[in-house]
Amino acid sequence: MTSYASPSAGLPPQMQLHTGRAVFTEAYAVIPHGVMRDIVTSYLPHWRNSIVWTIARPLSGFAETFSQYIVEVAPGGGSERPEMNPEAEGVLFVVAGQVHLTVDGQAHELSEGGYAFLPPAARWTLNNSSAAPARFHWVRKRYERVDGIDVPPAFVTNEQDIAIRWMPGTRDTWGTTRFVEPSDLRHDMHVNIVTLEPGAVIPFEETHVMEHGLYVLEGKAVYRLNRDWVEVEAGDFMWLRAFCPQACYAGPERFRYLLYKDVNRHAKLPF
Template sequence: MTYAFPPGGLPDQTVHPDGTAVFTDSYAVLPAVTQRDIVTSLLPDWKDTRAWILARPMSGFAETFAQYAVEIAPGGGSDAPEPNQGAQAILFVAEGSATLTIEGKEYALTVGSYAYVAPGDFWTLWNDGEGLFKCHWIRKVYESAKGIARPQSFVTSDRDVPPTPMPDCDGVWATTRFVDPSDLRHDCHVNIVTFQPGGRIPFAETHVMEHGLYVLQGTADYLLNTDWVGVGPGDFMWLRAFCPQACIATGDTPFRYLLYKDVNRHVAL
């Protein structure tokens, strides 16, 4: 299995700048072609690392999470990756290998690895391999709830978690759930959603959850509010609450994306 990641580099001077990038009141689309070297950031307390910051909390838009794509050169990494001790981290590996340490326990991350780092846990991440290490990183400040313990850190893999078919769809739509949906310790889910060619969301989902959707594989026509947008590997969609959404998978390979959503908490009044 291969997983998309920002291409970096820079288009040559023959390329016309017209494209499909869009920012609206209800959604944004950052196509892979926009994820170039000139929009990366260096991060404090990280060595030989650059990041594409794809989403950040914005008042009046999506307010609960930040989403990065992080590229670490051999020998690079961090002993202090997260500046906010109240934040939880979800890492998903697109390419390469690295060593993740959580509370002194080491984990070997490889392509397809998924790591959840609980708020308050001390963690480090270093690329001790020979090639670039590339991962997706979702950050969210944890929202505690009375009488519910905070979740525990864990590491698993896309290979080790079987997709769960969605009801009434003959298996063409499935979700890889790395966290049990009934586990109220978690205030967000980061899943992988898979559609077989021709599979679809057969209604316009309209709900309170915010989304970050990074296309890992395949192509689809995606409904965002009132607009149908063609998306493919490396494209990122950023949705505020209540933005209508649906999709129809196109092409001859599965359409897969990494999906963030906030769940399991009361709305602050």
């Protein structure tokens, strides 16, 4: 059974040394799980009994296309008006507990590993009718419409029902769980899961226009970010601006992360 990391509750003890790994550079940021504490949470309009860790938001000169939240919904909590921006598309990925989601009148129960794509202007609600807290990632992006290309419909699935697509020549040690086809031009963002088996590598410095958010779901690795090799583990978040070089050596256990990237659109020009 797959397990998923999520933020810690409470605060660290007063005598704990400041030896964390949090860093913000011109090319990337690392938010380790140890600093995602209750004190950095916030609240959202029209959400009941829910708290939010904002781990990415558009910043001029850095990553500009997306925001990413970790939302914790207490029993009885949720929202009938969750998204206030009609141009925002979203992806939900459940890492703990269970939520009741309705999308355009269709009801769905999402448990751990549950995944939902929500197109712009979708009518949706989310509630926790269980007896335990639920946690999920919520990735948001302003949808980029293209004349002659339809907006993709909503869909709900679970990552356990989707086979990993292994990269060629890797002996099934590095692969991606893809929730939409890469060639489907209706989609302008991908939120996938990358898996590296113990000892697997990304053997070159990927350098590309796509911005990235990488939340480590399980395992540990040494990750190359720009000029640095950084140790990361379950519960850490990495935030990469466009063209930040990246590579990876996976650790002694399976290493998996939830990956955001912007795709399938022209680069914006300043005129």
